[in-house]
Amino acid sequence: MRAFVSTFKVPKAGSTAAEYEDASHVAPEVGNHVEVGDHGEVVGPQLVAAVADGASEALLAGHWARHLTASFTAAPAGQDLAVTILAAAAGWDEVEAGYRRSRRDAGEPIEWYEEDGLRRGAYATIVGVHLLDGPSDRHGPLLMSALGDACLFQIRDDDLFLAFPIDNPDQFGTRPALAPSRPLDPAKIGEHVVALETVWRQGDQLLLASDALAQWFLAQHGAGGKPWRTLTDLGTDAETGGFPRLVEGCRANGSLKNDDTTLLRIDL
């Protein structure tokens, strides 16, 4: 398959780039650590991508979101997302220990108000996708899975072909299901994971988005619009800086919630 992948990120207004707590990751194939970067072409038998959104009230939420997306792109296609999350959680103690060390080395001890949050662990939503070559290089298996309200939209023939796992803009809130870095009840994760196996075709567009943009997208579509056209126009030579401008404008007119905003676009 041949795919062009673009990633766009804008932190919440009022927050710095360092405080951005969404994450995204793309890999051309499992275990291949070649970084695709924010805009790149991928040619090969497989493409894996994920977007995660760290919970605002959690400590180290951004660290967990990055750890989750990296775990997803390192996992084999078809692996249950619950298994992937638990494997990521198994590595969390080391991530936290590394963070505590860095604070100690910087002469910035952990404060009393951080202890509870660090002990509880971090939380994030995640949506991920594997695209595999089929009998021809024009279509093949598309495997997607999610926990929470980060979404994937499949666009075909200038129409919204599939919205996953949410298809209604009224279903977003401040209490989505979240993947925990210290699961109290591992069995619960499987109860909240949603998975779907379908097909990609050449000419499709896949859009992975964290919740604010996903809700905007579904609201625009529900009102009769074709928001994928707006998102397709981003990142071309003619539209440098288009995504931040789009986000700023939509926040200003109230159509987009002020939150970290991430789009990972796959053009096939």
Add this chain to the structure above:
Amino acid sequence: MVYTAEISRSNPSCFIFLLDQSASMLDEIAQGEDVKRKADVVADALNRLLRELAIKCAKEGGVRDYFHVAVIGYGARVGSLFGGELSGRDLVPLSQVAKYPARVNERMKKVPDGAGGLVEQSTKFPVWVEPVGNRGTPMVEALRQATVLANTFLATNENCFPPVVLNLTDGQSTDGDPRPGAQALRELASTDGNVLLFNLHVSSEGGTPTIFPGETTPLNDDYARTLFEMSSPLPVHMRAYAAQQGIAVDDTSRGFVYNADMITVVQFLDIGTRATDLR
């Protein structure tokens, strides 16, 4: 819709705590098997509320100034209870409140052990105010000072989530009827709604602990009834949050708590996606 404004560093809100420190607060009440003075109960409640607020707003870079906080005691005098580095200050950014407690205690706290049970863990509990009981109860003056502070905050934060005033008291005002002052305070507003006044009533009279009663809920005595009438109706989102926590509420429920925990008041506030475990 009201009470939906974003709470952020560029659009902060404020908490004003009023703490009854009169002599009558030295009377004891029974809490289960424990016997404590009312002054201990309210000081502990206030310290817990501040702790909860700081933890809620804590990120890797420090506590975010989503709120400015004032703590006003009323008893022998009426004024700020902040000590140490914060002495004499009225509205203080939350990051500084978190940085400068009077002291930090270690306590044992029960936390989930990951296997369905609870385990005791040493946890840090900061202390900002100590229990005090002395002289009368100038609640009218306390409400007047809260009104001045809320007005000052609203003058430069007109689009904020409305200020929340929490009055922790045994209800026995000695400088006049507090109801007009409460009304004046609740009439202040941002573009997002009216100032919220909630009352935590601690009483030696016994009776059923009550959280967010409605108009038909029996209340223990006249002081409780007065404080109930002074309390703001619960905003819709707060009612919904309380219901999710298993608290019985209806559309006449007010922000009044009798001999019970008020931590819900802090927990209901929305600063973004909540960090909750899967159910």
